[in-house]
Amino acid sequence: MQTHEETKGAERPERPAQVTAKKETALSPESVRNFKDHRQIIARKRRKANRRRKVFLTRAAVLAVALLIIGAVVGLVSCARNDKPAAAPPEATEEPETPPETTLIIQDETEPNGFYFAYLTEDGEPQPIxxxxxxxxxxxxxxxxxxxxxxxxxxxxxxxxxxxxxxxxxxxxxxxxxxxxxxxxxxxxxxxxxxxxxxxxxxxxxxxxxxxxxxxxxxxxxxxxxxxxxxxxxxxxxxxxxxxxxxxxxxxxxxxxxxxxxxx
Incomplete structure (x- = not known):
């Protein structure tokens, strides 16, 4: 005759054998024993991604601040230059205009007809021809x-x-x-x-x-x-x-x- 404990144990269903999860990951090519380890791997991946994001955001912030500082310095330098009195332009030197080369008829009493033809040279002097x-x-x-x-x-x-x-x-x-x-x-x-x-x-x-x-x-x-x-x-x-x-x-x-x- 079965005792009460034996009867109660007979009514309880047998627990199935524990299944070992086998899943390969980039970080752990070996088989994972249970899902808890898998969740830990996923958590590590997320932590690494968060660290990368924080590093990227930090660098971007530093770069933005540097650009702002550079812009402020350039602006101050420009203002300082604008505040300086403008230098007086150099005095223009007047150069004599070179007359165009052309034919002239110049009165000359030494010529038989009282005139002669000439071209103007670069220095403006007539050259008889x-x-x-x-x-x-x-x-x-x-x-x-x-x-x-x-x-x-x-x-x-x-x-x-x-x-x-x-x-x-x-x-x-x-x-x-x-x-x-x-x-x-x-x-x-x-x-x-x-x-x-x-x-x-x-x-x-x-x-x-x-x-x-x-x-x-x-x-x-x-x-x-x-x-x-x-x-x-x-x-x-x-x-x-x-x-x-x-x-x-x-x-x-x-x-x-x-x-x-x-x-x-």
Missing amino acids: DMEGLAKSWAAEAGFEVRFALTDAERYEVAQIVTAEAAGEPLAGKIAICQCILQACEDDGIRPAEAAAKYLYTKKRPEPTDESLTAVNYVFDFGMVATTKPIKYFKNPELTTNTWHETQTYIMTINNHRFYAEKK
Whole structure:
């Protein structure tokens, strides 16, 4: 017959055998005996992560404070510099302007015609030149002959005529007037002064402009023309009512001047 203790033990279910948890981790490749050890490993991981986070936050805080200190120092230095009186600018030294290189007509009583051509040098002094010889040198270097050789006196007078006749006209108009003078010289075999008298050019002889001298160079030296037509006459309708020019062959108009070729 069973005793009370035996009966009570028989009614109690048997306790299952303890299961050993086997789980490998990065920190512990060996098998873990129970879940309590596993929780301890997880707790260690968390503690390490917290330490890393604290180190990172501490370093960030230190860096921020350092940046603030540097910014404050820079600001103080800038303010100190701004408070200083500005230094006076150095006095400007006036340098004489170098005149542009250009052609001059200079009065000189020692010259046969009372003038000569010159270029301005860097120091502003005129350097006399022989325009007739210079034109021949230009032509020889370019491989052609001067179309109509002018003396310096003739060059000066033609430039005077062009300046008087084409005041306010563009370079093209001045070239066209030079072409008319040249055409008259070549057709009649005469010199520019004779052509001016024969074809009733203005008697005004003002100081020639650089552009008028350039037009003379282009036409008489290099043979440049405003048109391939042999223009020989011109008029300004605003200054003359003469209708004779209309009996010739009209070629073109440049600004206020009408140009004509001789009607054959």
